[in-house]
Amino acid sequence: MWDLLVKGGRLLDPADDRDGVADLAVHRGRIVEIADTLDERSAAETVDATGLLVVPGLVDIHAHLSPGTGYWGLDPETLAWRTGVTTWVDAGSVGAFGLSGLRALTRPTELTITALINVSSIGIPGETGEHHDLANLDVDLAHRVAAAHGDFVSGVKARIDRRTVGDHGIEPLRRGLDLAERLGRPLMVHVGYGPPTITEILPLLREGDLLTHCASGSPDDLLRDGRVNPVVLEAAQRGVRFDLGHGSGALDFEVLEAELAAGIRPTISTDLHAVSAHGPAFDMPTVMEKMLAVGWTLEEVVRAATIAPAQSLGLAAGTLGVGARADIAIFDVTAEDHPVVDVHRQQRTSPARLRNVLTLAAGAPLTEKAPARSAPWVPRSPAQRTAEHETFTELRQSTTPRLHAATDFPEPYPRATGRGATDKE
C-alpha cells in the first residue's frame, strides 16, 4: 500500500527526460513508482492531477530566509505552500556569527534548506556594507564554523559592489574565493553597481562558481554596445555558472535577452527577500513566467528551476526519479497572454500563467501559512501598500466563517430524544 498516488498529471521532469501523462506513487516520503497507470486501490490517498502539470519541487538557490533578524529576511513557509518551492538556499544572509541561528530557525520545517555562508562574519544584517571592516572577513573563522555545519553549507556568498566593499576593492572577493576553495564548495558572487567591475570580477571566478544577478542592469559592463561583454562569454566557456537572482534590482530584459542570444543559460532564482516579495519578482512562478516571456519553452524553464540549480550546488533535489525524495509541485498552466515587468518598468508578454495548486515536501502536502506584514523599513509604492492592505483584509475575512443556515453545520452529537424514541416514530 502506497501512502499517496498522484494520478493523471503531465509529469515534466527534465532530469529524467520525462514529459508525458503518467501516475506517480509515493511511499514513506520517497517516489517509489512511475507508470502510465497505477491502481488507486493500492494507495491510501489519491491526488487527481488530471489536466495539471506535475514537476519536481522547485529549487530556489537565491533567497533570504531567517525573518526577524535583519533587513532582508522572510519566512519561506509563507511562500513554499503556494509557489511549489521545496528546496531553498539562503544566499549569504548570515556569516560565521549567524550560521547556527539560521540553522535553528530553519530546522522545524519540512522544506529542504541550505545556506551559502557569507564570507563576512556579520552576514547581511543591514541593507549593505558588510565588507567595510575587513576584520569581519576572517576566512579561518568562517572555514571552522562552516565545516562544523556539514552539508547545511552548500557554498559561499560574497556581495561585490561599490557599497558592500567600501574601500576594499577586490579583496572581499579574494577572501570569498579562498573560503570556497578551502570548503571545496562553489562561490556565488552578487554583482551590482561597480567598481569592482564585471571585467575585474569574472576572470577571478573558477569553474562551478556562480554569478548571480547575471541579467542585472546595474553593472554597466555586462553589455558593451548592446552585446554581451567578451569577459562574460569567456567566463561561461570556462564553466562559470549564471544565475538570475531577480530581486528588487536585478532583472533587465535587455541584458537577459542579449545573454540568451549569446547562448548563456542561467538558472532561475528569485532573490526573494522582504522587498522583492512585494514585486515585481513576487515569487518563483512569476519569475518563471518572465522566462517564458523571453522565449524559453516550459521544459527549459522547469529545468532551470529544478535540476540545473540543484546540480549547481550539489543538492539532492530537482527530480521526480524513482527513489528521489517526494518533493513535488503541481501547477495549473493556462495559456493566457499577460504582461510581465522587469525592475526597470520594461514589459514583455508571457504566454502562460503558472498557478501552483499543491506542493508536497517529502510526500506531505505543505500547509497554508500567511505572510507577515512588511517591516517599517521596507520601501513600497502606493500600489504595493494598497495591495498589501487588501491582501490582509481579504485574509481576515476569508478566515472568518460566514455561514448562517442551520443545515450548513453538522450535528455530531444529536440531542437525546429519550423515552425509547426510534426513527420510525
Ligand SMILES: [Zn+2]
Ligand atoms: Zn540576494
